[in-house]
Amino acid sequence: MSDRLTLADLNARDAAGFVDALSGLFEHSPWIPERVAGQRPFDSLTALHAAMTAAVEAAGEEGQLALLRNHPDLAGRAAVAGELTEASSGEQASAGLDSLSEDEMARFQELNGRYRERFGFPFIKAVRGADKARILAAFEGRVDTPWHRELATALHEVGKIAWLRLLSTVEPAPTGKLTTHVLDTAGGCPAARLPLALWYLDADDGATRVGDFVTNDDGRLAGPALQGADVRPGLYQWVFEAGVYFARAGHTTTATPFLDRIPLSFGISNPEAHYHVPLLLSPWSISIYRGS
Amino acid sequence: MSDRLTLADLNARDAAGFVDALSGLFEHSPWIPERVAGQRPFDSLTALHAAMTAAVEAAGEEGQLALLRNHPDLAGRAAVAGELTEASSGEQASAGLDSLSEDEMARFQELNGRYRERFGFPFIKAVRGADKARILAAFEGRVDTPWHRELATALHEVGKIAWLRLLSTVEPAPTGKLTTHVLDTAGGCPAARLPLALWYLDADDGATRVGDFVTNDDGRLAGPALQGADVRPGLYQWVFEAGVYFARAGHTTTATPFLDRIPLSFGISNPEAHYHVPLLLSPWSISIYRGS
Amino acid sequence: MSDRLTLADLNARDAAGFVDALSGLFEHSPWIPERVAGQRPFDSLTALHAAMTAAVEAAGEEGQLALLRNHPDLAGRAAVAGELTEASSGEQASAGLDSLSEDEMARFQELNGRYRERFGFPFIKAVRGADKARILAAFEGRVDTPWHRELATALHEVGKIAWLRLLSTVEPAPTGKLTTHVLDTAGGCPAARLPLALWYLDADDGATRVGDFVTNDDGRLAGPALQGADVRPGLYQWVFEAGVYFARAGHTTTATPFLDRIPLSFGISNPEAHYHVPLLLSPWSISIYRGS
Amino acid sequence: MSDRLTLADLNARDAAGFVDALSGLFEHSPWIPERVAGQRPFDSLTALHAAMTAAVEAAGEEGQLALLRNHPDLAGRAAVAGELTEASSGEQASAGLDSLSEDEMARFQELNGRYRERFGFPFIKAVRGADKARILAAFEGRVDTPWHRELATALHEVGKIAWLRLLSTVEPAPTGKLTTHVLDTAGGCPAARLPLALWYLDADDGATRVGDFVTNDDGRLAGPALQGADVRPGLYQWVFEAGVYFARAGHTTTATPFLDRIPLSFGISNPEAHYHVPLLLSPWSISIYRGS
Structure with missing residues (x-):
C-alpha cells in the first residue's frame, strides 16, 4: 500500500x-x-x-x-x-x-x-x-x-x-491502537502474568506473528499491542496462554483442561480507531468483546 | 489405543x-x-x-x-x-x-x-x-x-x-457426547442456519476435520457432533461461521467485521461425559462455556 | 382482563x-x-x-x-x-x-x-x-x-x-412458558440445589411473589416456572439465592460476598412464547440472557 | 461506627x-x-x-x-x-x-x-x-x-x-473506590448517556439512594461513584436505566422490553479496595463482574 x-x-x-x-x-x-x-x-x-x-x-x-x-x-x-x-x-x-x-x-x-x-x-x-x-x-x-x-x-x-x-x-491517520485486558471471573481479579501472542492473518490463510506479550498485575499489557501505522485493517488473532495463568493462580483444571491455549480471532476495520479487545476468563468460560 | x-x-x-x-x-x-x-x-x-x-x-x-x-x-x-x-x-x-x-x-x-x-x-x-x-x-x-x-x-x-x-x-464407556447451541444475544433468538465445523487437534499441531454442521431453527445441531466411541479425549476446535449467520440475519457489521469466522478451542478430558459447549454471539461479543 | x-x-x-x-x-x-x-x-x-x-x-x-x-x-x-x-x-x-x-x-x-x-x-x-x-x-x-x-x-x-x-x-393462546437454567462458570457444572423465587412486578411498583423453586442436579427447575394462562405480559424478577449455592458448593467468597442474593429483572412481551432466561454464575460474575 | x-x-x-x-x-x-x-x-x-x-x-x-x-x-x-x-x-x-x-x-x-x-x-x-x-x-x-x-x-x-x-x-484507610463502565455488546461501543443510580441496602431491607449518575461518551462516570470514607462495606445495588439508553441508541425492543430498568446487587467486602463493577449490555443479555 x-x-x-x-x-x-x-x-x-x-x-x-x-x-x-x-x-x-x-x-x-x-x-x-x-x-x-x-x-x-x-x-x-x-x-x-x-x-x-x-x-x-x-x-x-x-x-x-x-x-x-x-x-x-x-x-x-x-x-x-x-x-x-x-x-x-x-x-x-x-x-x-x-x-x-x-x-x-x-x-x-x-x-x-x-x-x-x-x-x-x-x-x-x-x-x-x-x-x-x-x-x-x-x-x-x-x-x-x-x-x-x-x-x-x-x-x-x-x-x-x-x-x-x-x-x-489514502493512508489513515496514525491514531489507532489495539489493547487488551484479561480478567479472571473465577477469582474476581486481574489475570496477571498471562502470556499471549498476536497474529495477523493474511488473506491467503497465512499468519504472521506480530508480537508476544505478558499481562501485568492489572491484567493489561505494558502498552498497546499495536499503534499508529502498525494498525493495519484486517484479521487478527490473540492466542492467550490461559493454561499458564491457571497453573500459576492455582485454579483447578481437569487432566485435559477445558480451556488452555485460547486463540481468538477478530477484525480491525478502522485503523484509526482504538480497539480494546478484552477477555473475561475462568477455567470453564470465556467472553471476548469490543470494549473501550 | x-x-x-x-x-x-x-x-x-x-x-x-x-x-x-x-x-x-x-x-x-x-x-x-x-x-x-x-x-x-x-x-x-x-x-x-x-x-x-x-x-x-x-x-x-x-x-x-x-x-x-x-x-x-x-x-x-x-x-x-x-x-x-x-x-x-x-x-x-x-x-x-x-x-x-x-x-x-x-x-x-x-x-x-x-x-x-x-x-x-x-x-x-x-x-x-x-x-x-x-x-x-x-x-x-x-x-x-x-x-x-x-x-x-x-x-x-x-x-x-x-x-x-x-x-x-481401558476403553471408556460409550456414554459421552458433544453438543452445542448458538444464541444470538443481539437479536434475542437462536442463531439458525449457522454453519460450523469441528476439528480434532493432534498433539503435533496437526488438525483433523471431524465434521461439518449447520444449526437448526433452535440454534442446535440435528444430533450430537460426537458421541460414544467417537468422543476421544484431547483438544478440539469449533469453527463457527458467524459471518454467514450475521449476513442472513441482517446484522450490521463493519467493512472488515469484528467477528466473522470464529475458531474456539476446548478440551475433552472425560470421554464418558456430556460436553455441551454453547456459544453466545453478537456481532461484537462472544461467550463460550461448558453448559449442561 | x-x-x-x-x-x-x-x-x-x-x-x-x-x-x-x-x-x-x-x-x-x-x-x-x-x-x-x-x-x-x-x-x-x-x-x-x-x-x-x-x-x-x-x-x-x-x-x-x-x-x-x-x-x-x-x-x-x-x-x-x-x-x-x-x-x-x-x-x-x-x-x-x-x-x-x-x-x-x-x-x-x-x-x-x-x-x-x-x-x-x-x-x-x-x-x-x-x-x-x-x-x-x-x-x-x-x-x-x-x-x-x-x-x-x-x-x-x-x-x-x-x-x-x-x-x-383478545386472550393469548396458552402456549407460553418461562424456564431457567443455572450454570456455574467457575466450576464448569450445573448449579444444583440453588433456591430461587419469581416475582411479578406491578405497574405501581408493587411486587407479587409468584413462586419458589430449587434447581435440580442439572441446574434446571422441575418444570416451567410459568406456563399457559399464567404467563402474563409484564415485568418479572428472578431472585437467585446464589449464596446458598456457593456455600454448598464450597466456593470461596469474601466476608461480604460480591454476589449473594441476585435479583434479575426482565420483561415478557409475548405471553405465547417460550422465555428461557438462564443464568451463568460464578462468585464474581453473572450473565443473563434470553435463551431458547 | x-x-x-x-x-x-x-x-x-x-x-x-x-x-x-x-x-x-x-x-x-x-x-x-x-x-x-x-x-x-x-x-x-x-x-x-x-x-x-x-x-x-x-x-x-x-x-x-x-x-x-x-x-x-x-x-x-x-x-x-x-x-x-x-x-x-x-x-x-x-x-x-x-x-x-x-x-x-x-x-x-x-x-x-x-x-x-x-x-x-x-x-x-x-x-x-x-x-x-x-x-x-x-x-x-x-x-x-x-x-x-x-x-x-x-x-x-x-x-x-x-x-x-x-x-x-478500626477505621479503614481511605483508599477505596467504586467505579463502573457500561458497554453495548450489540453495538460494539460504549453505552453513553445511560442514567444509573446507586443504592446502599441496609441489613433490615431498607435501601438508601447514594447517588445518581449518567455515563459519559466512554460509558464511564465522571468520577468514582464512591471513594474514601464513603466506601462502606455492605450490600449495594446499581439500577441501570438501560431502557433510556436503548431508546436513544435506536436499539429495537419488544412492546414490553426484555431488559429495561436493571437492578444489579453486589457486595463490598474491603472498603480499602477498588471495586470496578462494569456492565456488558445488549437488549437481550447482560453481564456484570468484578473488573479492575
Missing part, C-alpha cells in the same frame, strides 16, 4: 484533484467527493468518510437510488462481459465470484432478478473478505426485507465499499 | 488380574486398585476413578504422604539417571522435560529443592499436554501455598495422572 | 365482527384487520399480529404514511384538547404525558415540530410502561436518523402499539 | 495496647496480634489482616487446630447456655441462630456432632449477613470434604470473621 496518498496530500490538492483522487470510491458518482471538498481539511479518513456518508444521506431518495443503480449486479451480466470498473472487478474476484459453478451462477441470476424486481436497484454488498456462503446468505436474508429497511442496508453497504476503497487510496 | 482392555474384561478378571491391569496408575501403589477390586463391576471409568480417589482419601494423611513420596521429581535426578517408571518417563518427555537447557535444569532443581523442603514430598503435576511454561508456572504458584492446600492439590494431580493412564489402559 | 375475547370467538365472527373487534388496534385504520380477516382461523395472537404487520408492509409507502399520519402527537395539541382516541389517551397518561411541567411541554412541542418537519409524520412510540426519560431519549435519538430508517422504526412502533392493544382485547 | 480506632492510633500504641485493641478478632487467641505487633506501622487494614493471616499460617497445624478449637459450635451448647464471647453471640444472633425451631436446632446438633467427629474441630463460618439457609448449605457442603481441604476452609472462615471484627474496631 506504499503508493497511497497522505491525508496532507489530499487536503492540499485543488478541488478537482481531490475529487479525482476519490472518484473511484462511489461507483460512477464523483458528485459525492465533490460535495465534501469544501469541508477540508479532514484530519482522518473516519471524518472524511462520515462527511461523504452525510452527503449521500442529504441527496434524498432520488439521488440515493441513482447511486445504487450505478452498481453492477454481483456475478451479473456486466461481470461476465468484463464490463466492471476495475475496483468492482477485483472485489468480485476476491470473493470467488469469477469462478462460480453453473448452478451457483444460476442461483445468483435468480436472486439478482428477484431482488431487482422487488427493490428497483441491484443487490449491493461489500464482498472483500467475504465468500460465496456469506454473499448468498446476505442475498437470501435481504431479498424479502421491507423496502425501506433494505434501502438503508444497501446504502450502508455502499458506504462499506467506499471505506475499503478509501483505505486503498 | 486398540490394545486397551474393555470394562467388561476388567470386571471379569480375578482380583489379582484387576490389580495387575491397573498397577501402573498410581506410582508404586497397587494398594489403591486392591482396595476397590471388591466394588466391581464398574460401569464406567468415571466410577472406577472415583472409587480409587475415595480410597486415597480414606487412606489418611500417612497413606497419602507415602503415595506422594513414591513420585519422582520432575526433571529430577531419577529422570536424568533413567530410573523412572515407563509411564513417568513418557509423560515427562511429552512435556519437553527431557530436553531442558542448563539454565532450565538449574531452575527446576532449585524449585524441586525448595518445594521438597517446605512440603516434605516431591512436586507432582500431570504434565501430558503441558509444556515447560505451564509446569514452571504451576511450580511457582504452588511452592508458597499453605501446606494443607498444597497437599490437596498434589493429591488432585495424582488423580489426574491416574486418569490419563487409565484412559490409555 | 376477564372481558377479553377468545381466539375462538374472534375466529368465529363474521368479517365485520372481526374487524369491529380489532378496529382500535391501528389508529383510525380498520383496513388493516379487514385485509387479514380472510386468513382466519388464527391459532395465536402472534400469527394474527404477523399477518397484520405483513398487510402494513404490503400497503406500500403511501399506505404506510397515511397510517402514520393518523397518529396524534405525543403530548400534542390533540392530547391537550382531549381529542385523542380512548386508547391513545390512556397510553399517554400511563407514561406521565398528561402531567408535564411547562418546560417539558415546551421540549415536547419543539421536538414534535422538528420531527414532523423532517419526516412528514408525527413521532410515534409505544409508551405503555415507558416514562418521560425514555420517551425523550427516543425522541432525541430518532429526530436525526435517515428518513428510511426512521420510517421503518415508526412502523415498528405502530406494530408494538397494536400488539399491546391486541393483548388487551 | 464512630467509636472506631484510627490506624494512626493503632500504630502509635505500645505493643500491649495494640494487642488489647485486637484481642477480640481471633477467638481467645491474642497470640495472633502479638506476633504482628512488631511489623507496625500498618498503612491499611488489608495489610494488617494479611500479616495476621500469615501468622496463623506460620503457626503450623498444631497452632491452627488450637485456634479452631477455641471457637464455639454454631447454635451449640455454649450458645444455648449464654457462654459465647460477646462478638460470637452477636454474630450468631444476626444470622437468626438464636431463634431456631426445635427441628432446626436438632439438625444443627446432628451436623455439629458429625462434623466434630470427622474433623476434630467445630464447624466455623463467618455468619454476619448470612441466614439459616446459607449456613446449613455450607454445613452440608463441608461435612464430607477431605480433611485437608476442610482445614484450609475453616482457617479461611476464621480469617473472614477476623476481618469483619477488624472493620468494627
Whole structure:
C-alpha cells in the first residue's frame, strides 16, 4: 500500500484533484467527493468518510437510488462481459465470484432478478473478505426485507465499499491502537502474568506473528499491542496462554483442561480507531468483546 | 489405543488380574486398585476413578504422604539417571522435560529443592499436554501455598495422572457426547442456519476435520457432533461461521467485521461425559462455556 | 382482563365482527384487520399480529404514511384538547404525558415540530410502561436518523402499539412458558440445589411473589416456572439465592460476598412464547440472557 | 461506627495496647496480634489482616487446630447456655441462630456432632449477613470434604470473621473506590448517556439512594461513584436505566422490553479496595463482574 496518498496530500490538492483522487470510491458518482471538498481539511479518513456518508444521506431518495443503480449486479451480466470498473472487478474476484459453478451462477441470476424486481436497484454488498456462503446468505436474508429497511442496508453497504476503497487510496491517520485486558471471573481479579501472542492473518490463510506479550498485575499489557501505522485493517488473532495463568493462580483444571491455549480471532476495520479487545476468563468460560 | 482392555474384561478378571491391569496408575501403589477390586463391576471409568480417589482419601494423611513420596521429581535426578517408571518417563518427555537447557535444569532443581523442603514430598503435576511454561508456572504458584492446600492439590494431580493412564489402559464407556447451541444475544433468538465445523487437534499441531454442521431453527445441531466411541479425549476446535449467520440475519457489521469466522478451542478430558459447549454471539461479543 | 375475547370467538365472527373487534388496534385504520380477516382461523395472537404487520408492509409507502399520519402527537395539541382516541389517551397518561411541567411541554412541542418537519409524520412510540426519560431519549435519538430508517422504526412502533392493544382485547393462546437454567462458570457444572423465587412486578411498583423453586442436579427447575394462562405480559424478577449455592458448593467468597442474593429483572412481551432466561454464575460474575 | 480506632492510633500504641485493641478478632487467641505487633506501622487494614493471616499460617497445624478449637459450635451448647464471647453471640444472633425451631436446632446438633467427629474441630463460618439457609448449605457442603481441604476452609472462615471484627474496631484507610463502565455488546461501543443510580441496602431491607449518575461518551462516570470514607462495606445495588439508553441508541425492543430498568446487587467486602463493577449490555443479555 506504499503508493497511497497522505491525508496532507489530499487536503492540499485543488478541488478537482481531490475529487479525482476519490472518484473511484462511489461507483460512477464523483458528485459525492465533490460535495465534501469544501469541508477540508479532514484530519482522518473516519471524518472524511462520515462527511461523504452525510452527503449521500442529504441527496434524498432520488439521488440515493441513482447511486445504487450505478452498481453492477454481483456475478451479473456486466461481470461476465468484463464490463466492471476495475475496483468492482477485483472485489468480485476476491470473493470467488469469477469462478462460480453453473448452478451457483444460476442461483445468483435468480436472486439478482428477484431482488431487482422487488427493490428497483441491484443487490449491493461489500464482498472483500467475504465468500460465496456469506454473499448468498446476505442475498437470501435481504431479498424479502421491507423496502425501506433494505434501502438503508444497501446504502450502508455502499458506504462499506467506499471505506475499503478509501483505505486503498489514502493512508489513515496514525491514531489507532489495539489493547487488551484479561480478567479472571473465577477469582474476581486481574489475570496477571498471562502470556499471549498476536497474529495477523493474511488473506491467503497465512499468519504472521506480530508480537508476544505478558499481562501485568492489572491484567493489561505494558502498552498497546499495536499503534499508529502498525494498525493495519484486517484479521487478527490473540492466542492467550490461559493454561499458564491457571497453573500459576492455582485454579483447578481437569487432566485435559477445558480451556488452555485460547486463540481468538477478530477484525480491525478502522485503523484509526482504538480497539480494546478484552477477555473475561475462568477455567470453564470465556467472553471476548469490543470494549473501550 | 486398540490394545486397551474393555470394562467388561476388567470386571471379569480375578482380583489379582484387576490389580495387575491397573498397577501402573498410581506410582508404586497397587494398594489403591486392591482396595476397590471388591466394588466391581464398574460401569464406567468415571466410577472406577472415583472409587480409587475415595480410597486415597480414606487412606489418611500417612497413606497419602507415602503415595506422594513414591513420585519422582520432575526433571529430577531419577529422570536424568533413567530410573523412572515407563509411564513417568513418557509423560515427562511429552512435556519437553527431557530436553531442558542448563539454565532450565538449574531452575527446576532449585524449585524441586525448595518445594521438597517446605512440603516434605516431591512436586507432582500431570504434565501430558503441558509444556515447560505451564509446569514452571504451576511450580511457582504452588511452592508458597499453605501446606494443607498444597497437599490437596498434589493429591488432585495424582488423580489426574491416574486418569490419563487409565484412559490409555481401558476403553471408556460409550456414554459421552458433544453438543452445542448458538444464541444470538443481539437479536434475542437462536442463531439458525449457522454453519460450523469441528476439528480434532493432534498433539503435533496437526488438525483433523471431524465434521461439518449447520444449526437448526433452535440454534442446535440435528444430533450430537460426537458421541460414544467417537468422543476421544484431547483438544478440539469449533469453527463457527458467524459471518454467514450475521449476513442472513441482517446484522450490521463493519467493512472488515469484528467477528466473522470464529475458531474456539476446548478440551475433552472425560470421554464418558456430556460436553455441551454453547456459544453466545453478537456481532461484537462472544461467550463460550461448558453448559449442561 | 376477564372481558377479553377468545381466539375462538374472534375466529368465529363474521368479517365485520372481526374487524369491529380489532378496529382500535391501528389508529383510525380498520383496513388493516379487514385485509387479514380472510386468513382466519388464527391459532395465536402472534400469527394474527404477523399477518397484520405483513398487510402494513404490503400497503406500500403511501399506505404506510397515511397510517402514520393518523397518529396524534405525543403530548400534542390533540392530547391537550382531549381529542385523542380512548386508547391513545390512556397510553399517554400511563407514561406521565398528561402531567408535564411547562418546560417539558415546551421540549415536547419543539421536538414534535422538528420531527414532523423532517419526516412528514408525527413521532410515534409505544409508551405503555415507558416514562418521560425514555420517551425523550427516543425522541432525541430518532429526530436525526435517515428518513428510511426512521420510517421503518415508526412502523415498528405502530406494530408494538397494536400488539399491546391486541393483548388487551383478545386472550393469548396458552402456549407460553418461562424456564431457567443455572450454570456455574467457575466450576464448569450445573448449579444444583440453588433456591430461587419469581416475582411479578406491578405497574405501581408493587411486587407479587409468584413462586419458589430449587434447581435440580442439572441446574434446571422441575418444570416451567410459568406456563399457559399464567404467563402474563409484564415485568418479572428472578431472585437467585446464589449464596446458598456457593456455600454448598464450597466456593470461596469474601466476608461480604460480591454476589449473594441476585435479583434479575426482565420483561415478557409475548405471553405465547417460550422465555428461557438462564443464568451463568460464578462468585464474581453473572450473565443473563434470553435463551431458547 | 464512630467509636472506631484510627490506624494512626493503632500504630502509635505500645505493643500491649495494640494487642488489647485486637484481642477480640481471633477467638481467645491474642497470640495472633502479638506476633504482628512488631511489623507496625500498618498503612491499611488489608495489610494488617494479611500479616495476621500469615501468622496463623506460620503457626503450623498444631497452632491452627488450637485456634479452631477455641471457637464455639454454631447454635451449640455454649450458645444455648449464654457462654459465647460477646462478638460470637452477636454474630450468631444476626444470622437468626438464636431463634431456631426445635427441628432446626436438632439438625444443627446432628451436623455439629458429625462434623466434630470427622474433623476434630467445630464447624466455623463467618455468619454476619448470612441466614439459616446459607449456613446449613455450607454445613452440608463441608461435612464430607477431605480433611485437608476442610482445614484450609475453616482457617479461611476464621480469617473472614477476623476481618469483619477488624472493620468494627478500626477505621479503614481511605483508599477505596467504586467505579463502573457500561458497554453495548450489540453495538460494539460504549453505552453513553445511560442514567444509573446507586443504592446502599441496609441489613433490615431498607435501601438508601447514594447517588445518581449518567455515563459519559466512554460509558464511564465522571468520577468514582464512591471513594474514601464513603466506601462502606455492605450490600449495594446499581439500577441501570438501560431502557433510556436503548431508546436513544435506536436499539429495537419488544412492546414490553426484555431488559429495561436493571437492578444489579453486589457486595463490598474491603472498603480499602477498588471495586470496578462494569456492565456488558445488549437488549437481550447482560453481564456484570468484578473488573479492575
